[in-house]
Amino acid sequence: xxxPYKDTMPIDSAPETFIAGLTxxxxxxxxxxxxxxxxxxxxxxxxxxxxxxALPSALPRSGLGVDATVHHLIKDxxxxxxxxxAGSRFYGLVTGGVTPASQLADILGTSYDESLQxxxxxxxxxxxxxxxxxxxxxxxxxxxxxxxxxxxxxxGATASNIMGLACGRDALLLQSPHLPEGYTIAExxxxxxxxxxxxxxxxxxxxxxxxxKAHGSILKAAAITGIGRANVLDIPAATSEENPWGLAxxxxxxxxxxxxxxxxxxxxxxxxxxxxxxxxxFTPNIPGIEALCRKYHAWLHIDGAxxxxxxxxxQYRHLVEEMKLxxxxxxxxHKWLNVPYDTAMFYTxxxxxxxxxxxxxxxxxxxxxxxxHADSATATVDVPDDVLKLREWLSGLTSPLNCGIENSxxxxxxxxxxxxxxxxxxxxxxxxxxxxxxxxxxxxxxxxPAKGGKWYTLVNxxxxxxxPASSAKVPLxxxxxxxxxxxxxxxxxxxxxxxxxxxxxxxxxxxxxxxSWAGVGALRIAVSNWRTGLEGDGDxxxxxxxxxxxxxx
Numbered sequence: 001x002x003x004p005y006k007d008t009m010p011i012d013s014a015p016e017t018f019i020a021g022l023t024x025x026x027x028x029x030x031x032x033x034x035x036x037x038x039x040x041x042x043x044x045x046x047x048x049x050x051x052x053x054a055l056p057s058a059l060p061r062s063g064l065g066v067d068a069t070v071h072h073l074i075k076d077x078x079x080x081x082x083x084x085x086a087g088s089r090f091y092g093l094v095t096g097g098v099t100p101a102s103q104l105a106d107i108l109g110t111s112y113d114e115s116l117q118x119x120x121x122x123x124x125x126x127x128x129x130x131x132x133x134x135x136x137x138x139x140x141x142x143x144x145x146x147x148x149x150x151x152x153x154x155x156g157a158t159a160s161n162i163m164g165l166a167c168g169r170d171a172l173l174l175q176s177p178h179l180p181e182g183y184t185i186a187e188x189x190x191x192x193x194x195x196x197x198x199x200x201x202x203x204x205x206x207x208x209x210x211x212x213k214a215h216g217s218i219l220k221a222a223a224i225t226g227i228g229r230a231n232v233l234d235i236p237a238a239t240s241e242e243n244p245w246g247l248a249x250x251x252x253x254x255x256x257x258x259x260x261x262x263x264x265x266x267x268x269x270x271x272x273x274x275x276x277x278x279x280x281x282f283t284p285n286i287p288g289i290e291a292l293c294r295k296y297h298a299w300l301h302i303d304g305a306x307x308x309x310x311x312x313x314x315q316y317r318h319l320v321e322e323m324k325l326x327x328x329x330x331x332x333x334h335k336w337l338n339v340p341y342d343t344a345m346f347y348t349x350x351x352x353x354x355x356x357x358x359x360x361x362x363x364x365x366x367x368x369x370x371x372x373h374a375d376s377a378t379a380t381v382d383v384p385d386d387v388l389k390l391r392e393w394l395s396g397l398t399s400p401l402n403c404g405i406e407n408s409x410x411x412x413x414x415x416x417x418x419x420x421x422x423x424x425x426x427x428x429x430x431x432x433x434x435x436x437x438x439x440x441x442x443x444x445x446x447x448x449p450a451k452g453g454k455w456y457t458l459v460n461x462x463x464x465x466x467x468p469a470s471s472a473k474v475p476l477x478x479x480x481x482x483x484x485x486x487x488x489x490x491x492x493x494x495x496x497x498x499x500x501x502x503x504x505x506x507x508x509x510x511x512x513x514x515x516s517w518a519g520v521g522a523l524r525i526a527v528s529n530w531r532t533g534l535e536g537d538g539d540x541x542x543x544x545x546x547x548x549x550x551x552x553x
Contacts, residue, residue, distance in 0.1 A: 018066065021070040033100075037538070039084055040084060040508040042082060043082075044508070086529070088529055088532040089509065089510045089543075090511050091512050092511050092513035094277060094306050094335050096334050096339070096529060097338045098338060099338045102419035102422065110410075114411045116413070117370075117399065117400060119395075121374055121395040126414075127400060128390075129417055130417075131151075133413045134345060137331065140428060141308070141309070143323065147349075150167075150347065150348035150351040150352075151348070152400065153343065153400075153404070153409075154404065155342040155406075157305035157330050157332045158217040158221070160330035161215070161221040162224050163354070163358070164348070165269060168301060168327065168328060169184075169185055169225055169226075170185060170186050170356050172207060172297075173185065173206065173207070173267060175297060176191075205227070205231045206267060207227045207231065209232040209270075209271060210254060210257055210268060210270050211235075211272070212234060212237075213245075213246065213247055213276055215305070217303075235249060235253050245517075247279075247281045247284070249283070251285065254270075255296075268296070268299070270289060270293050271301045271302075274302060274304035275306045275310065275476060279459075279474075280460065280474060281462075299327045300326050300327050301327065301328045303330045304329060304331050305332040305335060307476065311323070313432060330344070330345075331347070333419075336431070336432060338419065339415050340415050343412045355398065355402055370399070372399065378391075434532070434533050434534070435477045435527040438532055438539070439477045439478065439479050439525070441540055442479045442527075443474045444472075445544060446479065447472045452544075452548075457483070458472060458479070460478065477526060477527045478525070478527075481522060482496070482520065482523065483496050483500055497516075501514050504546050507546050512525055
């Protein structure tokens with residue numbers, strides 16, 4: 001047939017064209033998978049520049065077609081990408097890798113291209129798979145599935161924290177005597193500020209957030225949910241041996257804030273952190289904080305993005321009971337679960353809290369085109385009872401668009417599900433244990449006066465309570481360090497952090513990222529990849545070589 005549209009070209013739908021492109025991509029992925037541990041974590045400056053030059057300056061008038069496009073991607077673009085982001089020597093931020101099964105599942109998910117938007121029980125079981133994966137994450141942590149009835153797969157901890165603050169915001173406003181019954185921001189918009197005796201109505205915000213050294217995404221969540229960044233209050237306690245990095249709430253100050261807010265009937269969301277991003281430390285005394293939240297009707301949100309999974313290790317088992325105290329909980333999958341970006345989980349105690357903030361308007365209902373009409377004529381004769389129960393369960397599941405931010409989203413649960421099946425509890429426990437042990441080896445080298453201690457200072461050192469005479473340790477999987485006063489990178493020199501960063505990363509043996517702690521620059525080595533340390537001492541030796549070479553300026 002002649003193509004009827006002038007100045008256009010049809011998509012080449014020939015199977016052999018796709019198969020040729022698929023073969024080229026698969027060959028590239030296979031080579032990358034086998035060579036990833038030995039690859040430099042970042043491209044050279046020359047490779048980045050070449051990839052930049054390869055970008056077209058405008059949309060091509062006629063499409064390149066499949067073959068030329070795939071060739072361009074593999075030959076011109078991939079050399080300039082962050083090739084080691086999924087590798088064993090990328091220690092920037094807190095970055096997980098991709099387990100084999102979850103990577104393959106992600107490829108399958110793209111092939112099927114299913115949007116998890118509406119639960120169509122007569123057409124797909126994808127929503128059931130997502131719910132089962134969310135159950136399995138809780139099972140991994142020994143938390144009963146029914147403990148958190150509201151849940152969703154999200155794009156990351158930022159989205160999950162947005163959802164936590166949104167759910168807390170609307171649940172708290174329902175309790176407010178200053179607003180009409182049933183008032184929520186989701187439905188009615190921003191409320192007037194609370195008027196107090198002798199003050200103008202703008203003096204007291206309807207909701208405030210109390211936290212200690214929270215992740216930056218909490219401020220973003222406050223901005224997006226309308227709570228406002230100015231209404232996020234950081235109230236840390238003074239440092240002590242039990243709380244060396246100021247991550248503990250001053251419970252006296254916390255109770256004062258909660259008591260005052262309760263007397264005004266002002267809503268309060270308390271945010272605690274499991275796994276602070278610079279130190280790997282935890283907010284202590286969560287049971288005491290939770291008791292104050294219950295006493296003063298506050299909402300408790302726990303951000304356990306990566307640190308929550310430390311509960312798999314015996315020394316952190318107490319985190320399980322602490323996470324169960326949350327009204328809402330954030331967990332990341334693309335960090336320690338090593339699922340492809342971008343995947344995380346959000347949980348809340350009541351499904352109604354989730355639907356109130358993200359579901360349809362109670363006044364307007366679900367738009368007609370988003371409604372589900374199950375086939376009542378589906379045959380049930382000779383169908384086993386267990387299958388009928390599964391059908392009933394699937395039909396009763398909430399459509400994802402009513403319990404999350406996006407109306408349409410990719411099938412993120414598929415690689416999550418695959419990773420959970422592939423690794424099981426034993427596999428993930430092994431990954432987390434190996435990562436923490438690897439961080440402790442670096443810690444030991446940095447604090448040895450005959451080795452790294454000649455040039456570096458470990459910032460997030462913590463004593464072993466069971467053995468105070470033992471060598472220094474880090475709390476989890478993050479090593480926070482800077483140059484010592486006697487090094488080429490003294491803390492007194494404002495340029496030290498940047499110079500040390502470039503001296504390490506320029507070697508392209510490992511990749512680290514900078515931060516600041518107590519107002520002084522520092523670098524982080526965050527170990528969260530399943531590959532790290534799996535095959536001999538090569539990864540550890542790369543770290544020591546990079547730090548030793550950098551130490552000499």
